[in-house]
Amino acid sequence: MAQTINTEVTRTDARRKVTGTATYAADETPSGMLHGALVCSAIAVGQVTAIDTSAAESEPGVVAVFTHETLPDYKTVKGFYAGGPGSSSFWPMEGTDIRYAGQPVAYVVAETAAAARRGADLVNVTYQEADGSIHMDPEDSFVVGAGEDSEGMVLTKGDLQAGLDEAAQTVDMTFTTPFQHHNPMEMFSATAEWRGDRLTVWMPSQSVRTLRHGIAGAYGLPETSVRVISPFVGGAFGSKAGITPYAMLTIAAAKGVGAPVRLIVTRPQMYTVATFRPESRQQFRLGADAQGRLTAFEHVEIAQTPQFGEIVNPGTHITRAMYACPNIHTEQRLARSDTNSGGFMRAPNEMQTFFGLESAMDELAWKLGMDPVELRRVNDTMTHPTEDVPFSSRSLMESYDAVSNSFGWDQRGREIGSMTDGDWLVGYGCATATYPTNILASNARVRAQGTGNAYVELAAHDVGTGTYTIMAQIAAARLGLPVEAVDVVMGEADLPVAPISGGSTTAASAGSAVHDACVKIAQQLATQISGMSEGPLSGVDPSRITLDDGTLRGPDGQSQSVMEALQMIPEGEIEVVGTFRHPALTDQLIKATFSGGYGTAGPVTPEFAMFAFGAEMVEVRIHKYTHEIRVPRIHSAFAAGTWLNRKTAHSQLMGGMIWGISSALHEVTETDKPRSRFLNANIAEYLVPVNADIREVRVEMLEEQDDYVNPLGVKGIGEIGIVGTAAAIGNAIYHATGKRLTALPMTISDVLST
Amino acid sequence: MKRFAYSRPTSVSDASDDAAEDGTQIIAGGTTMVDLMKIGVLEPEALVDITGLRDLERYEVGADRMRFGALAKMSTVADDPAVIDAFPALSDSLWKAASPQLRNVATLGGNILQRTRCPYFRDTAYAQCNKRNPGSGCAALDGGETGMHAIFGGSDACVAMYPGDFAQALVAFDAEVTTRGPGGTRSIPFADLHVLPGDDPHIETVLEPGEIVTEIALPMIPAMRNSFYMKARNRESYAFAAASAAVGIEMDGDTVRDVRIALGGVAATPWRATAAEESLKGGPLTEETAREAGRIAFQDAEPLEGSAYKIELGADVVAGALMTAKSRMGGE
Amino acid sequence: MPKTPPDLRRPGVSRRGFLQGSSVVAGSLGIAAGAAQAQDSMPSAEARTITMNVNGKVRSLSVEPRTTLVEALRDTLGMTGTKIGCNQGQCGACTVLLNGMRVNSCLTLAVMAEGAEVVTVEGLADPNGDLHPMQAAFAENDAFQCGYCTPGQIMSAIACIDEGHAGDEAEIREYMSGNLCRCGAYPNIVAAIVQVRDSQQG
Known part of the structure; x- marks a missing residue:
């Protein structure tokens, strides 16, 4: 049996993806389907005073034009950050209120997509406009929650001022990060078909069960009456988790016209009808003694939130886990502005906060005259700095050592501006990455057949992460099958409960449920075959039979393969539901997940703090004449427990690092301040890297064993790749130029005169 | 997209007649036209597809003149060894623009007539745009974001930037365009094709209704052979210029005999930097004189709040383009 | 208000025909004949029949002048392998080969591809299933x-x-x-x- 875990396995869905037969939501066309189009508001704040739909209704092919006054049976749900399934807690088209630019104000249904869009162009909306501001005022911020110390939003340990006073060197720096949009390549879409009281929704989703639970609840339907289908998702990165207004509008419109309706949200509309990464300010004060040991650590994060909700992705909870320090103060603050709800976008706080933290650490290293890697080494800790529990595993310095070796860190020039190559200034930079290991409850159904097959079914998702493949690998490894003998069905709400695909949790949580199902199959098999009159394990105490990847082993060396054992039992197959219930999961958290929510435990439990760690090193080049900033090399090393699939894991980590380059050098949602609009709402002027931007990317995947996090020993890897990159690049720019850049993205105009 | 009538004439005169009708636009590669129609910026009643005029795809690199039919594709010309050899900046200005897919359909004639990327022009949600809706005002100048706007040639009515690359190679090297309109054929110096926004930014060229660009021609001059197009952008490819420069040099020993400089990413129209050229003629080309030429090129710039960085960047790009062109002369 | 009362807009023959039925005529019409037909027609915004060779098969289909090639492929011919990522020529997800050249099918008007050879991702693998x-x-x-x-x-x-x-x-x-x-x-x-x-x- 070839090894199936911790090896390189080609994606099981690769053939479908390279032949164009992988079906994304908008590829489904129910019979008689019509096309929807959104009309979005031209103003940011105010009221709709009139909507003239006559021209749109006269347009050939237009079937219906719905406004807040005419859309029948439109339902809304509570927002995610208020404990509901919605992408926002403010719902458009319930009335005349306009709370953000680009808010849906009308919905056109037509026979073709072109006719629907043209109809949308012809809807004439009149507004009464009020003043607004798209940017937060950081000076007008507040702490989330009622109490001084709600859920650790403000945390004080030791005496910060004393720590600063005793420090040999201090840094006091403020960083800013911009609005960013996920921009998955697949445009948002929703297709809704009603048949009587039964509803089917095709929609790319990171949580089909959140959708079904929320939609069924909103319409007062049993969940069995609602199907949500999302077998393939063309990238999500946090943008496709909640129930969006455009989905509920489409469901209502389909009911209104009595025919299935598909809406494809336009690329510009994608900037306003769903979530985004809120802008932020990161304030750091660090102090260290002459040896570099931190004496003071302060981080105040101020993140943007809309007028109507409190979007908090607490970054200070993660930064304060990073380095040993006796005196710590952190505050998690929000400031409001006139936008739709932000949300979670890949490493939802870690991208911003680690740009700040790791840039500040670099500045501290220069002030101390220390190698920045050594500064991390002296502050490494095996105990969580504020929670007083050990890390379940922490391979930070192993990561630094591996990446230093791979990158050639010892070749780094000691002085600023000391490295050049032709017309290019060269700089090296490094930074730490971490990501919490979040824990969610999950189930999975596995049916193993003695004919040499297995079926795995669960309501998880493959958003490009390789989930189809790793679920098959886990079952294949445990049952002793080739990967291609395992069929995996996911992306439907009817399947056994699996969590939201977010927070780097699916492999760890849902994968552990698949693992558990296989163990249960082995236990049932052991009971059955030990009671049989013949066979190698006949008469063996079943409690002493263990599963050893495809083989059942007795205490005295007797063994039989799982497949042979399955052939012996009369059914020839066993089907079970496996579960993952980590001890840290409370009943309340399990209930949350099972009702479509995000019932996450961790990263800190009463016993351990659970994080993945890594280190990144980059070479940056800045051109003497064009001042273009390029990254010819980026290396990293990560330790994240067990690697399930070295091929897809490498792709995820590499993709995360490329996202980091993107955040560092490219991505910003620009704004028009007078009219409070996102300005570059397209994918030409909202820059993301093209192929030519990405050169040498190297990822070291370190071995690490962690028996506490889950039975597979898996930590999540979907997000950690992005975390250290922006700071590593900023630090390399400093090394090349002596310019300390504190705002993302870092662009040509920031490095002039160098 | 608004519904429109479509025709595909097979002669230039038919095309010109069709295109002269009110509400009619010409389409060739369509990469600008279809884009702007989709976002509602252009709403023609009729499109005249001129891609049937196959004669206009021809081009030649002659001893005295380069002639490009208006329908020659960007990719074809960019990749032609004769073009690369005779006039590298022209090839550079083509392949450093857009993407391979766009260059495969975009024509040279369409390229020179491409429209601004000003976000206020491209989003009909903004009521103010004098270019899109004459007399409505300018959202960019009304407190808007101006980091991507013109620092040369703007007016109180419009500061939109001309986004093209190819045009810089043309304007620096005395190109001419030939047109065919209802009134017949005429020749227009490329430098006169585009007009400054002034009070009427919706008028971008001197072309009359129905007038079709049929050919772009350049006289062969020695500075072409030692030419380079440098383009600074925040993304390595598939991005508009933050600043760019098309340059060419002809040396007489250590002395500059002829030099051509045009600036991209900074002006309302294709923009030749004549004063910078003059500063170099008759003298040596060194890092110092190249940088001085860059400074001179931008001495009359009128930056807006967000675009001041383009002065320093643009000057450096001019210097870099000149020094690169010089270094590439090598042993020739 | 809906232009037509919802109860009269049940999925019906006319719409189905428009979307899926009559517009797709798998035929053996010659490409040259199709081209001539298009040139003879007067300028109009109405749908007209065009002919393309898609992945080696001659297809006749009804398109409006504004129909883009990617819409013709996906919505009219039901070939959803070609994806739309921006619909503005900015991302390349809709790339197909048009007369052997890669182009963004979202910026290509289907009428302008009259008589053309189009190759999409569906046309790459061998008929017996071997991948390109x-x-x-x-x-x-x-x-x-x-x-x-x-x-x-x-x-x-x-x-x-x-x-x-x-x-x-x-x-x-x-x-x-x-x-x-x-x-x-x-x-x-x-x-x-x-x-x-x-x-x-x-």
Whole structure:
């Protein structure tokens, strides 16, 4: 049996993806389907005073034009950050209120997509406009929650001022990060078909069960009456988790016209009808003694939130886990502005906060005259700095050592501006990455057949992460099958409960449920075959039979393969539901997940703090004449427990690092301040890297064993790749130029005169 | 997209007649036209597809003149060894623009007539745009974001930037365009094709209704052979210029005999930097004189709040383009 | 208000016909005949029948002048392998080969592709199911994650080699820059192209 875990396995869905037969939501066309189009508001704040739909209704092919006054049976749900399934807690088209630019104000249904869009162009909306501001005022911020110390939003340990006073060197720096949009390549879409009281929704989703639970609840339907289908998702990165207004509008419109309706949200509309990464300010004060040991650590994060909700992705909870320090103060603050709800976008706080933290650490290293890697080494800790529990595993310095070796860190020039190559200034930079290991409850159904097959079914998702493949690998490894003998069905709400695909949790949580199902199959098999009159394990105490990847082993060396054992039992197959219930999961958290929510435990439990760690090193080049900033090399090393699939894991980590380059050098949602609009709402002027931007990317995947996090020993890897990159690049720019850049993205105009 | 009538004439005169009708636009590669129609910026009643005029795809690199039919594709010309050899900046200005897919359909004639990327022009949600809706005002100048706007040639009515690359190679090297309109054929110096926004930014060229660009021609001059197009952008490819420069040099020993400089990413129209050229003629080309030429090129710039960085960047790009062109002369 | 009362707009024959039925006529119409037909018609915004060779089959289909090639492929012909990522010529997800050249099918009017040869991702594998070498190389090199940009990447990659722009990795990167991949599979895409290029040369 070839090894199936911790090896390189080609994606099981690769053939479908390279032949164009992988079906994304908008590829489904129910019979008689019509096309929807959104009309979005031209103003940011105010009221709709009139909507003239006559021209749109006269347009050939237009079937219906719905406004807040005419859309029948439109339902809304509570927002995610208020404990509901919605992408926002403010719902458009319930009335005349306009709370953000680009808010849906009308919905056109037509026979073709072109006719629907043209109809949308012809809807004439009149507004009464009020003043607004798209940017937060950081000076007008507040702490989330009622109490001084709600859920650790403000945390004080030791005496910060004393720590600063005793420090040999201090840094006091403020960083800013911009609005960013996920921009998955697949445009948002929703297709809704009603048949009587039964509803089917095709929609790319990171949580089909959140959708079904929320939609069924909103319409007062049993969940069995609602199907949500999302077998393939063309990238999500946090943008496709909640129930969006455009989905509920489409469901209502389909009911209104009595025919299935598909809406494809336009690329510009994608900037306003769903979530985004809120802008932020990161304030750091660090102090260290002459040896570099931190004496003071302060981080105040101020993140943007809309007028109507409190979007908090607490970054200070993660930064304060990073380095040993006796005196710590952190505050998690929000400031409001006139936008739709932000949300979670890949490493939802870690991208911003680690740009700040790791840039500040670099500045501290220069002030101390220390190698920045050594500064991390002296502050490494095996105990969580504020929670007083050990890390379940922490391979930070192993990561630094591996990446230093791979990158050639010892070749780094000691002085600023000391490295050049032709017309290019060269700089090296490094930074730490971490990501919490979040824990969610999950189930999975596995049916193993003695004919040499297995079926795995669960309501998880493959958003490009390789989930189809790793679920098959886990079952294949445990049952002793080739990967291609395992069929995996996911992306439907009817399947056994699996969590939201977010927070780097699916492999760890849902994968552990698949693992558990296989163990249960082995236990049932052991009971059955030990009671049989013949066979190698006949008469063996079943409690002493263990599963050893495809083989059942007795205490005295007797063994039989799982497949042979399955052939012996009369059914020839066993089907079970496996579960993952980590001890840290409370009943309340399990209930949350099972009702479509995000019932996450961790990263800190009463016993351990659970994080993945890594280190990144980059070479940056800045051109003497064009001042273009390029990254010819980026290396990293990560330790994240067990690697399930070295091929897809490498792709995820590499993709995360490329996202980091993107955040560092490219991505910003620009704004028009007078009219409070996102300005570059397209994918030409909202820059993301093209192929030519990405050169040498190297990822070291370190071995690490962690028996506490889950039975597979898996930590999540979907997000950690992005975390250290922006700071590593900023630090390399400093090394090349002596310019300390504190705002993302870092662009040509920031490095002039160098 | 608004519904429109479509025709595909097979002669230039038919095309010109069709295109002269009110509400009619010409389409060739369509990469600008279809884009702007989709976002509602252009709403023609009729499109005249001129891609049937196959004669206009021809081009030649002659001893005295380069002639490009208006329908020659960007990719074809960019990749032609004769073009690369005779006039590298022209090839550079083509392949450093857009993407391979766009260059495969975009024509040279369409390229020179491409429209601004000003976000206020491209989003009909903004009521103010004098270019899109004459007399409505300018959202960019009304407190808007101006980091991507013109620092040369703007007016109180419009500061939109001309986004093209190819045009810089043309304007620096005395190109001419030939047109065919209802009134017949005429020749227009490329430098006169585009007009400054002034009070009427919706008028971008001197072309009359129905007038079709049929050919772009350049006289062969020695500075072409030692030419380079440098383009600074925040993304390595598939991005508009933050600043760019098309340059060419002809040396007489250590002395500059002829030099051509045009600036991209900074002006309302294709923009030749004549004063910078003059500063170099008759003298040596060194890092110092190249940088001085860059400074001179931008001495009359009128930056807006967000675009001041383009002065320093643009000057450096001019210097870099000149020094690169010089270094590439090598042993020739 | 709905223009027509909902109860009268049940999925019906007329709409089904418009969307799925009469517009697709699998036929053996010659390309030249189709071209002549289009030229004879007067300028009009109404739908007209055009003929294209799609993946080796001559297809006649009804399109409006404003119908883009990608809409014709996906909505009229039901060939959903070609994806729409921006609908503005900015991402390359809709890349197909038009008369052998890679183009963004979202910026191509279907009427302008009258008589053309179109190759999409569905036309690459052998009829017996063997993958095109570029498809196999993408699978082997994990040259995608979500897979949404992949059909366009593969069409573009094939053209990149055919155009002679796969000389070295730097050239491949530059000439694959019209295809955005948000998952960040670029290095693996380059590796896949290098593999196919080398196997073709070898």
